[in-house]
Amino acid sequence: MAVCNRYANDAMEAEDMMQEGFIRIYMYMHQFKFEGSFEGWMRRIMVNVALKILRKKRLDFYEINDKAANAPRMDNYAFSNLGEADLMKLIQELPSGYRTVFNLNVIEGFSHDEIGKMLNIESSTSRSQLVKARKLLQAKIEKLHKIAV
């Protein structure tokens, strides 16, 4: 569910992703070869389903608030009090294109070339989206930290 939550725009969409993902898991269970971890296999299916659903809705790789890309570097203290749920919420607030590239690269560990193929975009686009996603996320954390202080 956490995987779906990371990719979805809202809880409803996450539920749809999870439902579709599990149906596929049941459907293709016989194709699992017990060569890797079952959890990893399931995670991969969930990610593929999430991408498919997002692709249907057309991911927007648009530029928002270019100033955010030049946001100041954050101090380590800003992260210390950040909980898991807060972080998830901040990631969910990212625009869908930023969020997808960020998840695929940072969490799942795909390279920019692989992401380019998966999302049908240039690898350079993936790189720039990641940089902007990272900066935007840092800015959001910074903002949250200031409010907390």
Add this chain to the structure above:
Amino acid sequence: MDSKEFDKYIKSKIQNSESVVPDGMFERIMAEQNRRRPVAFIPKYLMVGLLAVIAAGAGYFTYKKLNTNNNSLESIAENKAIEKIVTENNTSSQTDNTNQTTENSNNSPVNETSEHFNDNNLKNNNTQTEQSSIENNTVNNSDDKNKTTKKNSNKTDEYIVGSGPENDYDFGFDVVRTNESTNAGSVSDKNFKPKYAAVKQARNSKSVSGEMLKANNKLKSSTPASLAVAASGGSIDCPPAGQKPRNDFYVEGYLSPDFSFKKYNNQALPQHFGMLKDSTESQMLGFTAGLRVSKSISEHWLIKAGLQYSQINERFKFRSEGETRITTVITIRQVVRLPGDTVYVSDTSTVRQTGYRVMQGTNTYKNFDLPVLFSYEFGHKESGLKYAVTAGPIFNLTTKSSGNIVTKDYRAEAFDNKHNKVYKNNWGMSFYTGISIIKNVSPKLDVFAEPYYRFRLSNMANYSAGFKQKFNTAGISFGLRYNLNKVNE
């Protein structure tokens, strides 16, 4: 903190995070999985069944055709044997000069054709006629080559009209015979016997197809265009000799119980809405009734058109949770303070009950359609049984829908064609395919049963509904058809 550290930090925090799975999620997944399975399998089985029936029909028809072909081949061989004997007798009575003339005239392609049609004529008549016809032909050939050619050419036209459909299969073999008979007519008995034996052997070993092919090719180059079609494998759809072409004009009435399968596709609504909708709606038996006229356009083909009414029924059952019912309770008490001093005290209170409410009803979808179908009929005339494969488009003229539907915020809402327009007024085109068994009960009256499948091509829901839906229908029609233009045989 640089980018890498930041990424590492986020990954460590997020990668193994867990979220709470909503209640009933796995029940919904299982329900969705079960819902998808029958939808995927029913059309497959139907398609396989339909294909099997069509294949069986085609196989039967081919088998019947082959049988007819074999019978005609055997009869030709018998006729040929008789004919040869007669030709030999005639040839022996002619002079050498006559033989030469015959041989020359037989080289003419027109003459070959004419002989071929003479043979058709012979086959249709009795043996006696055959003998005399061939005798005349041979004599004519010996008398005057040009004259004979002209005369035979005229005969060709005559016999085209008279030849029946059973002769379609005879072309190939006839020409083999023609070639032999030309040789046999001019050469001695020695040449004829081995060739006839070879043909007989070919017939016995059922390997006449090669010979037929060669002969057909030869025919193509030497016959008129209409016959070339027949020689190349196409058939000339002629009525049997002595009969008028089929000109049937039927009026058909039919009634069919049917069952519709819903196909739902979510567009803009949350995916669980589909399950919600599916859980509130269940299909019921519907029916179709109609009148159509059918006109024969050839010996086997008919075109059908008419009007039909079909009704799809659906049960709607909705359980609405969290319903409250407020009941007002008035209690009247009588207080007797002293004799003659009675006071009535009235207390009004309300009882609030929270529970669920079940709504039940039937959704109906009434279709008025225009079918335009093509039918191919075949079968035994003797047994009075016929079979037909029918297919074609059905155009929806108008549809009236009414009933209740669940909304995405979990409420039941009424719909019809005027107010809450969930479904379209016109459902577009659908494709119909069916297989009929027709039994002749009187010279002009037939009864038939027709299992069918109707595949709707268009979405029936309005764009604003946020989903796509269509019904595919399977049923079996029972009907009567009356021939208004029966040609007596």
